[in-house]
Each structure stands twice: as structure tokens, then as C-alpha cells.
Amino acid sequence: MKSGREFEQEATAAGQGAPGVTRREAMLQLLRLGGVAACAAGAGVWLNEHSRRPIAALAEQTRRDHRVSANAQWPPLTVVQGAEPRRLAMQALENLGGMRRFVSRQDVVVLKPNIAWDRTPEQAANTNPELVAEVVRQCRQAGAKRVIVTDVSCNEPRRCFQRSGIQAAALAEGAEVILPDPDHFREVDIGGVILKSWPVFTPFLEADKILNLPIAKHHVLTGATLGMKNWYGILGGERSRLHQQIHQCLVDLASFMLPTLTLMDCYRILLRNGPTGGNLEDVAVKKTLVASTDPVAIDAYAAKAYWNLDPEQLPYLQMAAARGLGTVEFEKLAVKVN
Amino acid sequence: MFGPAAWGKVIGLFAIAVVIAGAGCKKKAVNPFPASGAVAGWEKTSGTRVFAAKDLWHYIDGDAEQYIQAGVVSTSTSDYKYQSQLEATVDVYTMSDSGGARKMMASGQTSDAKRVPVGDECLAYQQSVTFRKGPYLVRIVAYESGPGTQEALLALARGVEAKL
Numbered sequence: 001m002k003s004g005r006e007f008e009q010e011a012t013a014a015g016q017g018a019p020g021v022t023r024r025e026a027m028l029q030l031l032r033l034g035g036v037a038a039c040a041a042g043a044g045v046w047l048n049e050h051s052r053r054p055i056a057a058l059a060e061q062t063r064r065d066h067r068v069s070a071n072a073q074w075p076p077l078t079v080v081q082g083a084e085p086r087r088l089a090m091q092a093l094e095n096l097g098g099m100r101r102f103v104s105r106q107d108v109v110v111l112k113p114n115i116a117w118d119r120t121p122e123q124a125a126n127t128n129p130e131l132v133a134e135v136v137r138q139c140r141q142a143g144a145k146r147v148i149v150t151d152v153s154c155n156e157p158r159r160c161f162q163r164s165g166i167q168a169a170a171l172a173e174g175a176e177v178i179l180p181d182p183d184h185f186r187e188v189d190i191g192g193v194i195l196k197s198w199p200v201f202t203p204f205l206e207a208d209k210i211l212n213l214p215i216a217k218h219h220v221l222t223g224a225t226l227g228m229k230n231w232y233g234i235l236g237g238e239r240s241r242l243h244q245q246i247h248q249c250l251v252d253l254a255s256f257m258l259p260t261l262t263l264m265d266c267y268r269i270l271l272r273n274g275p276t277g278g279n280l281e282d283v284a285v286k287k288t289l290v291a292s293t294d295p296v297a298i299d300a301y302a303a304k305a306y307w308n309l310d311p312e313q314l315p316y317l318q319m320a321a322a323r324g325l326g327t328v329e330f331e332k333l334a335v336k337v338n
Numbered sequence: 339m340f341g342p343a344a345w346g347k348v349i350g351l352f353a354i355a356v357v358i359a360g361a362g363c364k365k366k367a368v369n370p371f372p373a374s375g376a377v378a379g380w381e382k383t384s385g386t387r388v389f390a391a392k393d394l395w396h397y398i399d400g401d402a403e404q405y406i407q408a409g410v411v412s413t414s415t416s417d418y419k420y421q422s423q424l425e426a427t428v429d430v431y432t433m434s435d436s437g438g439a440r441k442m443m444a445s446g447q448t449s450d451a452k453r454v455p456v457g458d459e460c461l462a463y464q465q466s467v468t469f470r471k472g473p474y475l476v477r478i479v480a481y482e483s484g485p486g487t488q489e490a491l492l493a494l495a496r497g498v499e500a501k502l
Binding site: 116118119120123154155163219220221232238239240242243244246272273275276278279280281282 | 395397398399400401402403404427445446448450451463464465466477479481482483
């Protein structure tokens, strides 16, 4: 007569179709597997907590500060004149310490040109494509993992990216060109006086460094559209509301998005009928680039240089300075001019 | 006096008169865009998009504000191509009155403009033409300029003006 244990062994073997695996051994194997799984889960939690990417929930409430440390060796503002856009960009970056001062290896860099309008480069409503191309090239040379070029256009985006020449120029230098996609906006707490929660295009929320590449233009509402106004192009939603208390909205946005560097395209300036433009007679060729780590100073400089506008005539400048975002007294800064 | 039949005829005639008067008063919807070939060399290359004043920002974003302040009612736009090469966009702003059209025309004028007899007032630039006629403000902007650009744009402008 068989013992209970013998019956158990036979039943186990018959049920599993494998000879000699007892219940005890199966339990031990399960325990070993469980132990391995627990260790893996623990490692995952530890890695997640020590990851350098911010946790999603916190990111949505945090201002985007992409600035690098000030360095007394390099001026905070530079003006370069009298050359073609690529040469202007090379010189301006050299004057400020080189692209490697701003972009580190493996950085995800987002470039924010003005690609708002269905206009050609000659009509000076968008950033010069050659400037964008040179900045892409320099970012890649500095070791950036990804260089993204994007904007939330006002006119139909495909036409804007194509007619401006920016898509082709950026792709030729190896950038990723991302057109605005209605499915890729995220509601973010801007933390402003007027601007509270607003949809932001996600590439701007996931960058290590952001370079602002505005073009200096006349604007019918503010007098001029410069660096800080360029941040409207990170937003979705009903942007018409942002033009009603425009100066406060500009400051709210500028407080939320602090760029690594601003390179202001002044190669061609739209002097009148901005921001849309269209008439070549409204465009002056200045062959200039202004670059700065101070987003207030660069706007104050360009407003004075091209429209003779003082900070008192542009309330957003004084409001931004009062918030500690920079200085309107650009003439007191160390400025390098070539 | 009048019997019921006579009164019935009077009322019927009155009703017909009211309908005719109403039809005469009703404004015809204006289509300002010439069809392909209606203006020599010009082809209409897109459908017509129409924006009510409150939606104009979808088309021109912050630039809409100045038109709204000047009393824009609606905006229509369409694309054209001249001799399969020169592309241009025609924007027709319907203002609440001719004063609004005049105001928009006056803003941003420069001395470089050439005055041309189209509509109530017309300014021609190298690469664009702007004119007004009654409450309509029309802006035609090309994407390149060459020797015949201004002439071609003026021909298209006259084609649009004839339909207003």
C-alpha cells in the first residue's frame, strides 16, 4: 500500500507531466521568483526617485528656468553687425563664451524661432532661416542629444514652416522639426497674475535648454514684438485673450519661461505693419544680431535701437525688471559690439 | 361695399407686394473671389475660408485686434496663382461701414506706395496691393516680386473690385 507521500508524488508528477517535481520544490521555486521580482521592483523605485527628469506632477507647476550661471568673464549682451546671418551667429556666440557654455553633451535643446506667419524670409515676419540653421549646427557640435526646432504658428503651420524657409534649413543641419500638434499640449500652471492654467506645447516642457530666436518687428499693439513676445508661440488655447491685457500677459509668460540664451534676429527688421507684414517697403536690412542672457535688457536694447522706444513706453519692460527678470538699463551692462 | 371675395383679393395682393418688397431689400451675399481664368493668367488655388470677427484670431492671431477695433464684421480669404508660378493670397475684410475700411487703409501707409485708380482708394507696393470700396478692405499679398508682379496683382485687384 502506498503512503500518502507516495500518492502525492505520483499525483504531482501526473498533473505536471514532469517527473519528480514535488509541491515543496514548486513552492520554493515560486518563492525564488517572487524574491527576484521584489528586488527588481525595488530597484525601479530607487532609480525613478533618483532620475534627473522631474516628476510629471511637479513639472506642471514649476517655472521653466533654463538659465546657466552668470560668468564675469563674458558680457551679458553682445551686438554683431555687418555680416550674413550665419557669420553673425558664430561671432555672437563666440563673444558670449561659445555654445559649450550654454549647451552640454546629451542635452535636449529646443530652439524657439518665430515661425508664426505664412511669409518669405524677405518679408521679415519670421526668424531668418540661416540664423536658425547655424544655431542648430552649433548645438549639435556642442554635443546636444537632440536639437528641436518648433513654434505654435498663427497662420497654417505647414505653410509657415515651409514658406519661412526654416523647416528646410533646420532639417539640413540635422534638427528635428516639430509642427504643432493639437494632441501634444499640456495644461500647465503658468503662475501669473493674468495667466493661470494654460495649454503649453509639450516640447517646451521637456527640454534641458531653450534658446529663444525671435525676430525684431513692429507690432500694432505693443509697438514692437521682441524676445518676450516670442513666448506666445509656446501656447495653445484661445490666444486672442492674451492680447487684451498684453503687457501683464507678457510678463507672466516671461516669468514662467526663462531661456538659456536669446539670439535676436535683426538681419531684416519689419519697421511697420507688424506683426504680419507683407510689404517689402516696410523692411529694412540691418545685418545685425543681438544676443543676451538677459531677456529684459535685450528687448530694451532693440526697442530703443530700432523704434526709439524707451522702457516707459513699453510697460512690460518695466514690469519684467520689477519682477527681477533682468534690467532695462542695458547701457550699464558690459556690452561687446563687433 | 366689398364682399369677402374682394377682401380676399386685396389681402392676397398686399401679401404679394410685401414679399416682393422684402426680397428687394434683402442683401445679396457677396462673393468677391474671381473664379479661375476670370482674370487673365490667374487661377484660384484654394477654397474660400470665412472668419466671423470673433474668430478672426484663428487666422491672424494678435493682428486681429486692430481690425476688431475698426469694426470688422467678417473676413474671407483665398489663394491664387499667376501663370502657375506667382502665388498670392487675397484677404477681403468686410467692415461695418466705409469709415472702418478707410481707417484700416490709413494705418501703416508709407510714402513708397503708388496710388492707383481701383475702388475708392488703392495703394500698390512691390509685392502687395491694398484697396477699399465702400465697407470692404481688400489686401492682396504675393510671395515674390519680379518685373510683372505689381501689374499682375493690380489685374487681380480689379477682378475682385468688379465683384464687390
